[in-house]
Amino acid sequence: MLFSSYQFLLVFLPLTLCGFYGLRALGRRETSLTFLLVASFAFYGFGSLAHLSILVGSIAVTYALARVAASASHEGVRTLAYHAGLAFNLSLIFWFKYFDFAASNAAAIVGADYTMRNIVLPLGISFFTFQQIAYLVDCYRTGDCERNPRDYALFVTLYPQLVAGPIVHHAYTRPQFAALARSPVNLDMIPYGIMIFAMGLAKKALIADPIARAIDPIFATTAAGDAIGGAAAWAGMIGYTLQIYFDFSGYCDMAIGLGLMVGVRLPVNFASPYKARSIIEFWRRWHMTLSAFLKDYVYVPLGGNRRGELFRLRNIFLTMLIGGVWHGAAWTFVIWGLIHAALITLNHAARLWAPALDSWRDPLSIAAKRTALLLAVMLAWIFFRSQNVPAAFAMIGALLSPVGAAPIGPEIIALMIFASALALFAPSSLEVSGYSDNLNAAFPKPARANLLRPTPTAALATAVMLLGGIAVAWKPAVFIYFNF
Amino acid sequence: MEKSLSPVAFAFAVGVALLTLLGVAVLLPHDRYYRYQGHDSGTTRKADWIYERLHFDPAPIDVALIGTSRTAGGLSALTIERDYCRTTGRRIHVANLGVPEMGRNMHYAIAKEAGRAKAPKLFIIELNEIEARRPHDGFILVADAADVLRAPAAINANYAADLIRLPGRQINLFFETIAERPRVRAQFDPAEYEGYFDRTNAIELLDGREIDKRVEKPRAELDDLYAQRLAAEAPISAFPTPLRPFEYRYARKYLSAIEEVARATGAEIGYAFLPAYRSPVMPPALLEQLDIESVNIDLGGPSAGDASLWFDATHWNARGAAIASARMAASLAKAYPYLGRRESCDGELQ
Numbered sequence: 001m002l003f004s005s006y007q008f009l010l011v012f013l014p015l016t017l018c019g020f021y022g023l024r025a026l027g028r029r030e031t032s033l034t035f036l037l038v039a040s041f042a043f044y045g046f047g048s049l050a051h052l053s054i055l056v057g058s059i060a061v062t063y064a065l066a067r068v069a070a071s072a073s074h075e076g077v078r079t080l081a082y083h084a085g086l087a088f089n090l091s092l093i094f095w096f097k098y099f100d101f102a103a104s105n106a107a108a109i110v111g112a113d114y115t116m117r118n119i120v121l122p123l124g125i126s127f128f129t130f131q132q133i134a135y136l137v138d139c140y141r142t143g144d145c146e147r148n149p150r151d152y153a154l155f156v157t158l159y160p161q162l163v164a165g166p167i168v169h170h171a172y173t174r175p176q177f178a179a180l181a182r183s184p185v186n187l188d189m190i191p192y193g194i195m196i197f198a199m200g201l202a203k204k205a206l207i208a209d210p211i212a213r214a215i216d217p218i219f220a221t222t223a224a225g226d227a228i229g230g231a232a233a234w235a236g237m238i239g240y241t242l243q244i245y246f247d248f249s250g251y252c253d254m255a256i257g258l259g260l261m262v263g264v265r266l267p268v269n270f271a272s273p274y275k276a277r278s279i280i281e282f283w284r285r286w287h288m289t290l291s292a293f294l295k296d297y298v299y300v301p302l303g304g305n306r307r308g309e310l311f312r313l314r315n316i317f318l319t320m321l322i323g324g325v326w327h328g329a330a331w332t333f334v335i336w337g338l339i340h341a342a343l344i345t346l347n348h349a350a351r352l353w354a355p356a357l358d359s360w361r362d363p364l365s366i367a368a369k370r371t372a373l374l375l376a377v378m379l380a381w382i383f384f385r386s387q388n389v390p391a392a393f394a395m396i397g398a399l400l401s402p403v404g405a406a407p408i409g410p411e412i413i414a415l416m417i418f419a420s421a422l423a424l425f426a427p428s429s430l431e432v433s434g435y436s437d438n439l440n441a442a443f444p445k446p447a448r449a450n451l452l453r454p455t456p457t458a459a460l461a462t463a464v465m466l467l468g469g470i471a472v473a474w475k476p477a478v479f480i481y482f483n484f
Numbered sequence: 485m486e487k488s489l490s491p492v493a494f495a496f497a498v499g500v501a502l503l504t505l506l507g508v509a510v511l512l513p514h515d516r517y518y519r520y521q522g523h524d525s526g527t528t529r530k531a532d533w534i535y536e537r538l539h540f541d542p543a544p545i546d547v548a549l550i551g552t553s554r555t556a557g558g559l560s561a562l563t564i565e566r567d568y569c570r571t572t573g574r575r576i577h578v579a580n581l582g583v584p585e586m587g588r589n590m591h592y593a594i595a596k597e598a599g600r601a602k603a604p605k606l607f608i609i610e611l612n613e614i615e616a617r618r619p620h621d622g623f624i625l626v627a628d629a630a631d632v633l634r635a636p637a638a639i640n641a642n643y644a645a646d647l648i649r650l651p652g653r654q655i656n657l658f659f660e661t662i663a664e665r666p667r668v669r670a671q672f673d674p675a676e677y678e679g680y681f682d683r684t685n686a687i688e689l690l691d692g693r694e695i696d697k698r699v700e701k702p703r704a705e706l707d708d709l710y711a712q713r714l715a716a717e718a719p720i721s722a723f724p725t726p727l728r729p730f731e732y733r734y735a736r737k738y739l740s741a742i743e744e745v746a747r748a749t750g751a752e753i754g755y756a757f758l759p760a761y762r763s764p765v766m767p768p769a770l771l772e773q774l775d776i777e778s779v780n781i782d783l784g785g786p787s788a789g790d791a792s793l794w795f796d797a798t799h800w801n802a803r804g805a806a807i808a809s810a811r812m813a814a815s816l817a818k819a820y821p822y823l824g825r826r827e828s829c830d831g832e833l834q
Contacts (some may be wrong), residue, residue, distance in 0.1 A: 010648040191494040237508075454494040455486040463501030467509065471655035472647075 001046045002467055003254045004204050005454040012043060013258075016159075020262055021185075029181050034260060037150055040157040040304060044123070051122035054092075055157065061088055063152045069136060069143035082140040086133060093129045096121050101329035124163030126326060128156050130293055135170045137297060146170060149360035151177050160258035164251055166269035166289040175439065177266050185217050188444050191454035192433055197257025198462040199429040201469035207419050208243050209472055214412040215239035222394045223387035229404015233395050239408070240385045241378045242419045245274060248287070251428050267437045274377075274423045277369045278358075279343040280351075281314030282377065283320075290326070314341055317345045332383045332392060339380040498511035506651045514657035516597075518666040520626055528622035530556065530583060532668055533681050534594060537579050538601035540672040545602040546576040546823045547816065550591045550742070551610025554758040555582030557683045557697070558800045560809040569829035576816075576824035579604070580681065587620020588738035589635065595742045602751040605823055606650055606816075608756050609742065611779060613763040614717055615735055615770055618642070621720070624649050630770030636737055639730050686717040698802040700792050709797035710762050720770050732773045739774060754819065756781035756812065760798040764788035776822065781815040783808050 001008045016039040023032040045052035058291035065088070068081035100116050135155075139145035146152040148477060155173045156162075218236035219230050228236070252270040254321075259266040273285035282289050299319040305312040324337010350357050360369070380395065386392035408416075433452045434445040452458060489497060514742045520535035522528075538545075547564070549555050561578040569575050578741055579602075581594050591609065617639075624632060624646040632650050637643045664670045687695050723731040746753045757766040764784040771779070787793055793804030800808055816823070 006645070006648045011644070151632040190491045191489070194495065194498055435517065453486070453488045454491070455488055456497060457486060459489065459494055459497035460501050462498050463505055466498070466502050467505045467651075467655075470506070471509070471652045 001043050003258070004201060004472065005422040006470065007046070008043075009201075009466075009470060012039075012046075013261075017261060029047075033154060033177060033180060034150055036159075037157065040154065040159040040162060041110075043159040044157065044162060047123055048120075050223070051120075054122050054125075055128060058089070058092060058128065059153050059156050061085070062136060063146075063149055065146045066136050066139040067147075070139040070143050073288065078140065082136060085136040089129045089133050089136070093125055095119070096125055098329045116470065122236045125239055127165050127167060128162065129155060130290075130297075130326075131167050134167070134293060135299055136402055137376075138170060146174065154366070158259070158264065160255045160262075160264070161266055164255070165287070166252065166255065166267045167293050168267060168289070172267065173264065180263055184399065186304065187258040189263060189265075190356045191458075192435070192444050192452075193257045193260030195257070195452060195454070195458060195462050196253050196260065196429055196433055198465040198469070200253025200255075200257060202465040203246040203253065203429075205250075205469040205472035206465075207415065207422075208246040208250060210415060211239050211246075211412065213421070214408045215243065217397075218407055219385055219387065219391070222398075225390070225394075228395065228398045228407070230398060230401045231403045231405070232400035232407035233401070235407045236395060237378050237382055237399065238420075239416060240381050241274075241411075242423065244381065244384070244418060245423050249428075253388075256430070256435065265437055265439060265443065268435070269426075271429045271430070272423070274374060275370075276373060277366055279340070279347045279373060280375070282373060283340075283344060293322050298322055313349055315343050316348055317341045320324040320344050327384070331389050332386055335389065335392070336380050336383040339383070341424065486821070496750070498668070509651035509655050509658075510633070512654045512658035514654065515660040515666075517672070518660050518670075519653075519657055521667040521669070522625045522653070523622070523667075528625050530681065531622070531626050533556035533678050534581050534583070535597070536672055536677055537581070537681070538598055540674075541677070543577045545579045545598065547578045547606045547820075548595070548598045548602075548604040548757075549578065549580045549582060549608050549610070550595055550598075551582040551756075551758065552586050552612070553584035554612065554760075554799060555583065555610045555758070556580060556584060557582075557687055557795075558686045558758060558805045558808050559812055560682050560805060562682060563684075563806065563809035564682050564813040564816065566829065567810055568817050568823075569827070571625060571814065571817040572821050572823075573826055573829070574821075574824040575829070582610070583622065585619075585620055585622070586614075586616035587618065587623065588616070588742075589623045589631075590620035592738040592741045592745070593623060593631065596628075596631075597626075599745040599749045599751070604751055606752045606754060606820055607742065607746050608754045608781065608812075608816075609739070611755050611757045611766055611771075611774075611776070613765070613767055613770070614720070615732055615774065617718075617722075617731065617734070619646075624653060629654060631642040632657075634680060636734060639734055663825060664827045684800075684809065685802045697795050697805070699795070700801065700803075701794060701796070703791040703811050704760055706791050706794055706797060710760075713760065713797045720773065736773075736775050739776070752820070754780050756815075757784050759784035759788040761794045761796075761822055762789050780819050781812060783811050783815075825828055 001012060003009075005471070016036075018031050019035050022030075022379070041052060041056070044055055061084055063391060065085035069078050069085060072078045072081065075264065096119055100119060104114045106114060135152075137144075146155065151174070151470055152170075154177060155170050158173070161168055215236050218228060218232045219240075221232070222236075249270045252268075256266050256268070267289050269287060269289050271285040273282050276282040276285055299315050302315040302318060303311055304315060318341075320341035321334075321337045324333055324340060327333045360366075370457065377437045382395050383389070383392045434443070434448075436443050436445075517532075517535055517539065522532040523531050549561070559580055559582070561580045564578045565576055568578075579598070583590055583594065583600060595607055598607075601729055619635070619640055619642045621642065623635075623642065629650060632646050635643055635646065660666050667675065685697055687697065689695060721728060721731065742800075743753055745751075755776055755778075763788065766779050766782070771777075787804070787807060789805065790804075793800055793807065795801035795804070
């Protein structure tokens with residue numbers, strides 16, 4: 001179910017909130033959490049009952065193996081359960097996401113025929129699998145794991161973050177679920193949840209989706225092997241740069257907003273990445289929980305910085321490459337990952353061996369750095385979006401070709417200018433709402449003039465944004481990150 | 485600094501404001517031609533042609549054929565006009581307004597638009613050996629907002645979905661109308677207009693491929709399809725006895741709404757049985773459930789078992805369609821010999 005679909009907005013969400021708060025009003029706090037779990041399963045199962053069974057099976061197996069990995073008295077049994085859990089989760093994601101890609105390429109290398117199985121990817125498998133791998137590793141390392149199967153299942157499936165993140169650590173949700181089981185929800189969070197959700201919905205429905213509809217034909221043209229003009233190539237590249245920004249940013253806002261509506265804070269996953277001055281900073285702002293996961297569970301196990309600078313750079317490169325392939329099983333994602341891996345490795349190398357570059361802080365240097373970074377990121381997005389590698393190269397080649405016919409209308413150009421201004425200069429929705437994912441920090445913050453507050457004007461603006469979302473939701477478009 | 489609302493007051497204020505805005509959205513006006521272009525599936529792809537036939541084609545409509553893909557792909561309006569003229573010496577204009585998939589709400593929406601635009605003299609409503617218990621999924625795309633709101637809520641699997649999609653549809657159509665940017669074309673273009681929209685010899689798929697219907701399928705293949713169809717079909721009366729009055733209430737409601745449209749425009753209504761492969765007879769039990777006294781045009785009979793006339797388990801091939809169209813013309817000539825006006829059958833009908 002899409003957050004921007006009418007089924008979600010007008011049926012699932014109101015019913016879930018009514019059920020959750022209704023049970024809490026009756027003093028049934030534990031039951032309200034069970035209800036959230038059932039609602040999360042319904043949310044997932046709405047798309048495919050078969051995939052729901054995969055999710056449930058994956059939760060059951062990982063939960064059981066993690067218990068053994070955390071608490072078995074025999075070290076050998078713990079290690080065996082840990083490795084079995086890792087193998088199970090990695091096999092699951094490999095089968096559904098990478099088998100066809102790997103097998104078809106292997107067959108091509110040896111000159112054999114391979115019929116694609118066209119395995120349908122369960123929604124969010126990359127997210128719930130990574131989340132469970134992190135949990136398994138933590139259980140094994142610390143010897144501490146979740147005893148309550150409901151709370152474990154809720155940690156994996158809580159509908160705001162189930163299908164496209166953020167990737168949440170168990171240690172982050174555990175105290176929150178415990179608090180929900182014993183104390184009332186902080187109702188002050190709810191207006192902020194509604195406002196942040198509405199902002200996310202507006203980003204998705206009113207900015208990302210219209211841009212997507214305008215530029216999809218450009219990418220379809222290159223995918224079909226037909227030529228495009230320079231104007232179309234630039235429009236496609238800039239348009240997709242904005243589309244994926246507002247799509248993912250909108251999704252992250254909606255996830256946080258939905259969490260707040262049930263009294264759960266989720267980690268910040270997106271923090272104005274196009275304002276970054278370097279690729280290192282970009283990845284501290286874009287899909288932050290994936291970056292953190294890759295650092296903790298890939299980079300560090302690879303050796304981190306323990307064997308000198310060259311090995312550190314190698315490990316950074318490999319980690320980013322794995323991050324690229326995580327996004328999809330196609331050569332376009334491999335190349336996208338390679339570009340980012342090369343850029344971030346170069347950035348780290350430059351900091352190491354040419355630190356003076358980092359100290360250029362005058363406005364002109366900063367503008368130059370941001371421009372260079374944006375151009376590199378935009379070129380890489382072409383691979384991310386294109387149907388195949390030749391189509392991506394065709395679009396890159398077309399960037400330097402004659403202008404050609406106008407590919408998009410003036411209203412889309414105006415929207416893209418507005419969206420660019422928002423992405424490059426405006427404070428983020430989480431900044432204006434004063435959101436903090438630090439569970440020790442107060443939220444909502446005390447009223448301040450520069451922060452969004454639940455006033456009558458804000459209520460009207462929220463209703464208008466929700467209306468915009470509902471207007472588009474009658475034929476919604478899928479979130480890009482739902483595909484991973 | 486503006487005063488903050490309490491959490492409950494804020495949620496309430498957002499809810500009230502949103503409901504008000506949704507209500508206003510439903511009232512937004514738009515161009516109905518744009519609405520008929522809102523099709524996003526194969527089932528309603530023909531809707532823009534239907535609107536053009538009703539509103540832009542200067543030819544009147546004497547006979548409006550209302551039905552499913554069996555009508556859309558199985559009856560040739562031109563053949564019916566020609567054969568009717570040859571039999572009666574009268575020139576009539578027939579419009580094949582069939583839309584794929586069964587759903588009486590869609591038939592009502594189309595009949596209403598036809599009544600409003602061309603006031604046909606006769607509506608021919610398709611009947612099949614089975615009747616849908618579900619409404620047509622394309623209703624929300626073409627129906628008037630008032631009809632979506634007034635649709636029966638009970639035993640209507642689409643009611644909630646249609647209702648909550650309505651404001652979005654209205655807002656989108658409003659802005660499309662203001663910007664003059666519909667899905668297909670802002671102005672009627674005679675060069676693009678498909679005339680009779682005859683799909684008896686070939687059909688065009690969504691991806692643009694054309695499927696030739698001038699083929700004969702092996703009997704074994706058709707028998708296989710027939711067996712699959714039977715296995716998937718529910719019995720005519722599937723509901724337990726106490727609930728039986730509700731079983732086809734939805735279909736009855738819209739069939740009587742079509743009768744009201746006909747009454748309002750002074751039109752007659754005829755019911756035509758269009759069979760499926762190996763289902764030669766309109767089941768009397770179903771007629772009774774639908775409150776229809778009799779079928780006055782029966783295109784079933786032994787030919788329903790003739791494998792050489794079928795494209796698949798429910799649709800005629802080109803030869804089957806030619807025979808069915810001729811039989812439809814003969815039935816019309818017999819039951820309604822006074823339609824149209826006396827005129828030569830030469831010219832465009834040749």
